[in-house]
Every structure is written in structure tokens, then in C-alpha cells.
Amino acid sequence: MQKINTFERGYTQLYTGNGKGKTTAALGLGIRALGAGLRVYIAQFLKGRDTSELNFFKQMKQIGYPIEIEQCGSPDFVYDLPSESVKQSTAEQIRKIHELFSLCHCNEQGRCTCPYDVFILDEAIVCCTIIGMSEKDVLKDSDINKVGVQHEIDDEIQKKQILEQSGIELDLLELIRIKPKHVELILTGRGASNQLIEASDLVTEMCEVKHYYNTQKVTARIGIEI
Secondary structure (H helix, E strand, C coil): CCCCCCCCCCCCCECCCCCCCHHHHHHHHHHHHHCCCCEEEEEEEEEEECHHHHHHHHHHHHCCCCEEEEEEEECCCCCCCCCHHHHHHHHHHHHHHHHHHHHHHHHCCCCCCCCEEEEEEEEEHHHHHHHHHHHHHHCCCCCHHHCCCCHHHHHHHHHHHHHHHHHHHHHHHHHHCCCCCCEEEEEECCCCHHHHHCCCCEEEEECCCHHHHHHCCCCCCCCCCC
16 A cells, blocks of 8 residues: 555544543554554553454454554453563563664655554553552552551552652653654553643543443443453
């Protein structure tokens, strides 16, 4: 398929909030971009499950669409705290995108040499908090809470949590800062900080008004949620 870059400048879009639809909106944008001949890179953070959208994009790639999708997470990311391997793969994925951005430049025609036009970083925002919180959550209900040094332990864990959270958030802020001019960057995940919101060009907050999981206990359905 012929590449047709239809925009002179790319922007940073952010989808956050506690409502359903953040990933759906971002991946829908990815499909639209593919339809326009744009090259799309999708990184799914924390997620490792084989989903319907993953199967779809794999099929699109097989028939020649310029799509790359990578996961760095766990099949049960909703229930499990991130393992050390997930933390490491998250850092490696962010580093990879950073290197892609850093190596880009404008050619003689004024076009960006980046191998992709649209980058979708699904659940990247959640990494800013959940990875930093993991150790504290693991210890929260353990026997160590019963000893007298709990406050000292909590203080040390809190310091580590702040450092880890700040590190990932700073990485995302740096990606926004060095994003090539012609690249569209999409970030998703609940709990976006004021800094990420301020650095983005478009911010949408998904607000849950009503959800059939809460009212009717309907779990994730293949083809709709997964």
C-alpha cells in the first residue's frame, strides 16, 4: 500500500479517565491511520493477553499493511502486579521508542525519516503509578505489617515508589518533548498527571456514567472488550 502522509504536523493525544473506551479510541485511530496509508506502531504496556484487536492487526500485517504491534506485560495484568520482567520490558520498550525518535531527522524534501507515522502507547500512563506501587501493595497485607518497624519500611517503600513513578513519567514527558514533528503520538491510561495533561495537545477524559459490569456483572466479552 502506498504511504500517504496527510498531515504536516503531528500532535500528542492523551486518553485518560476511569471510563471504558480509552484503548478502543486509540486503536480505532490506528485503523483509520492504516486506511490512509500511514505507518502505525502500537506498544501495549502491562498487557500480554491475546486479544481480538491483536489478531486483527496481525492479519493486517500479513496482507501488507504497515503495522507493528508489541506487548510487554502479563495475560492477567488487571489482577496481577507487574513482575520484575514486566518492569524491565516496559523500560526497554520506552527506550526503544526513545531511540526511534532520537534517530529521526528531516530529509531534503522536509519529510521525517521516522519509520512510523503514528505511535500508540496503550496503558503507558498506568505504568507511571502501578509499577511504582507494586512493592508497597505486595507488602501491605503481609506479616511484615505486624512488626514495630512498619513506619520505617513504609517510608523507604514510599521513597522508592516516588522515584519509580517519577522516572517513568519523566520518560513519557521526554518522549512528548522529542517527538518528531510529523509523528502523531497517542497515550492511554487512567490517572494522567497534570504534567502529562499539560504537555499533550489533545486530552480526552473518559468518564464512567454506567457500566454493565457494575450493574449486571457482565464480564469481558470476546469481540467487544477483548
